Amino acid sequence: MSKTIETSVVIIGGSIVGLATSAFLAYRKVPHILIEKHAGSAAHPRAIGFTTRTVELLRMLDADAQTQGTTFNRPPRRIQVESLAGKWEEEKHWGKKPHGPPSGVKGGSDPNSGVLSPVTGVALSQDKMEPIFRKRAVELGAEHYLGWKMTSCSQTHSGVEVTAMSKTNEEIKVQAKYLIAADGSASPLRESLNITRHGVGLMRSISSILFRCEGIRKYLEKGFSQFEIKRDGFEAFLVSYPDGRWALMTYKQDDARLSDTEQKDLIRQVTGENLLDSDIEIVAHGGWDLAAFISDQYQSGRIFLVGDAAHTLPPTRGGYGANTGIADGHDLAWKIASVLSGESDPYLLDTYEPERRPLALTRHNQVFARPDYKEYLKTSEWKLPEGTEVIDDSAMEFGQLYRSNAILGSEDLSLPEAQTPAEWAGQPGTRAAHFWIKQHEQRKSIMDLFYKHWVVLSQNRAWKDAEREAAEKCGITTSFVQIGADVVEEEEGNFERFYGVGKTGAVLVRPDGYIAWRCAEGPDNAGNVLAAALSKVAHAQRKKN
Template sequence: MDETVDTAVIVVGGSLVGLSAALFLSHWDVPVILLERHPGSSAHPRAIGYTSRTIELLRSAGVESALEGISWKNGPPRRIAVESLAGKWHGEQHWTKPGDGKPKASPVDFRAYSPVDGIAVAQDVIEPILRSRATELGAKLMLGYGVTGWDQDDSGVSATAVNSNTGRQIQVRAKYLVACDGGRSPIREKLGIERQGVGHVRTLRSILFRCPPIEKYLEHGYKQFSIEGRDDGFGGFLTTYGDGRWMLAWDIKDDTSTVVDETSQRDKVRKATGLPSLHDEDITLLATGEWDIGGHIADSFSSGRIFLAGDAAHTLPPNRGGYGANTGIADAHNLAWKLASVVGGHSRRELLDTYDAERRPVAQVRHDQIFARDDHRRAVLDREWPGKDVEILDDVAMEFGQIYRSEGIVLGAEDDEDSNGNGLPLAQKPEVWKGRPGIRAPHLVLRRRGTDEPCSTLDFFGKSWVVISKDESWQVEARDAAKVAGFPNFQFVCIGGDTVVEVEEGQFAKLFGLGASGAALVRPDGVIAWRVIEKPEEGRRESLEKALWRASFAVGSQSEG
């Protein structure tokens, strides 16, 4: 007889996004069981870059201290076109070019928009950190358990899993399931959810290896090398993981050979490096594999009680904007607090509908931005899709200024259109949005009252609903609205009050778009759900209370709320 285990949420898939989902759910005190068919991380490091926004999210769950000391200081990795490492170097290839096409004088200063840096670390280094923290917070990670079947009904979801080593079979029963089972997601396919996008572009063969003699080629600051322009027609991609490991990848269509033995692998490394004299002992082979590169966006990110996240929802090829793995981690963060609020009995199930409404457009924009830039644009020139030939968006806007539109975002009359009366752009810098509902609440450097200790507005988000204002009288309205809606951990933050003050006077009003008596309602994920630029003379508590009811889908709220 199968062993039956009950929990609140099942996560299927234990790579980066699945682990993030388990981490964020356990952070919100949601009982979660993760099922992963492999016993640990992949032999290939895969993702390497985690953006400032991702580190903000991990920081909110107590992971930041384990990542200290590995932050990059010069932005995303630099790439250059070369014939080989030892051959001719053609020129730098930029992720985003300025409008005049001239090289940028310096990298984007993301630190002006965030209290943390992005990091450059291999996926198989960060995954154990996520496992450890998720387990510490109470998540149950069942590695080596492959899901063999599942079904859902009106009351929940059941999944059957088998341990590949012992043959032990279990059945897990939960209220909801999060599918993080990859680009070929069996769960998505069984649900019958179709995908659109540029589709499959190419298949790469790769070699992971160590080769100390080539480390010297990193002295010029480049970490990625696009191999092209050779007389022999060989092309490929060479990158370092910063820990002595390198990966060489090339298009399978350019290599009809099926031989992947050690001799042929070392020969490929010699060809790519332009160093035929490398000895066998100079090249330590670690792993080899094949990778499908393409772009797909699922037509829906949910079906019933099942939600898709990461590659199961969107496959986005590796890129220097960090739009792949980072988008998946943000999926997990967006969904986790909503599941926590529904499972905890604070919100109605309709809150979960906002997951698809918010995350799918973000994935679509990122898909189109990837294939608009030179890294991948040349490979899809002959493809047609609705988002082709979009305008290239600013890097800061993409990182910190993509906007959510859903029933969980409460707009005022001044928020419906931009100042020119046009439809809203897909992304803008935070200082341009000026605190519009639907954006990540901006980072602003503050100072603890009575000290020189700096902090950020973001330090107050990620734990509960928050009302933030320079007008201390909102504290009463915030307390009363939270009590009526049933959110016991509601917080009020007064800028200039007893706790924190602005370092530069007037910046709070500028970034959040608020007058001296205005206030903003910030969701548990740090997104602005509602604001009022100035405090109304009457009905102040009612306006905040109604906004909280609507944004949270609080249990018992009226249809008009």
């Protein structure tokens, strides 16, 4: 006999993106259930390196990942070699120019540290990051059904119903308002909805061997952590993880079925070292497909795609895979919370796809505009848009532009896809820039004031009355922060510099920390002006004249 559970949201898939989405929903007190067919994280580390933006979101959750991983500020360095012990040839740069000193090295410094963000990225593998999100989600009230597999799914105009079964043949039926599909690149949910995908496509099949070998750690001393092995028609890829594990990737599917002895022989071949069997510990092995696809839809009725279900991207030194999916979940969570609270009309959810899909498409194209993967364009029907150039890493990380009906002021199609925060200077549709402030004698980032609800920022106290009036008219939870009074800039002028408003102007920041609207100088009827803007971007249910 099955048990029926009623909740607000059901998440299918409990890998990194599903877990992050669960944590973001729990942070906003949205009742939900996560269903994952596996009992825990996969043995393979998979993604390595979580970007500064992801760590900003962990900071929001009060889940400190930085203490558990080596911080990094630049993409990992890669070099082509015949073998580790053989000839080292040329460094393979991620961007248009060399990235300078080694990255991912403890104690490394970043000239932008504390300038673009209050945190830095972490060189932590996915199997280490997943428990952080899982633990925080459960602490905040999430229910996770691990070891349960979805067996059916249906939706109506008013909700969704999912049936799931455990490994011991117990069955549950989950009735929810919305479903979030975080079920991976193959996504049975996406396929059942007949959502198509486009992109460079399937690139090649990979066989992967995860191992430990203390005898080759010396090759990391020059600051390289990724090695392209090329010699005499043989190709492989070797990457190190901060905890001492290595992953050897080859391009023969049969290599995934090699015996331990054969795998160790292959490791000797790529390292060029005369290693004993006892020097090498095989941890795991398997196979996967290297591919690049963007789903043509991110939403079908009450079902939303996140992560690899929405966009499958190859591993990159820019962190475009898991990190992009984590941000999907963050964007969707606040919108679902606002709709379920009754503050926002369900049409707010229709802004998810217009914001997140173009961003993923830009990242897809950036992958193939860069040297690491450019060669795959030769065998694909996919063509980069004319004039595509490599975009600066800080612009990709902190300055991709949202265009949707939850933003006022980003409609101009001549605006670039991405710029640095300094170049944007408060452009609506971009992440609200970091700068340091003092509040009650405590040093904080201005970003620490966001993420709970809508925030109005201004140097002019008159906007306090406008904020109250707008909140009352729209039925939207807001707060007001006066720069120079409620908080003090550590460096005077940063608010005007980074947010592009004068002393009487104001900025409206969304619950996800993105700028929804700004007014360069204060109008006479500020309350009406702010209420009109808030009503539009929040899709307010209650609208009073």
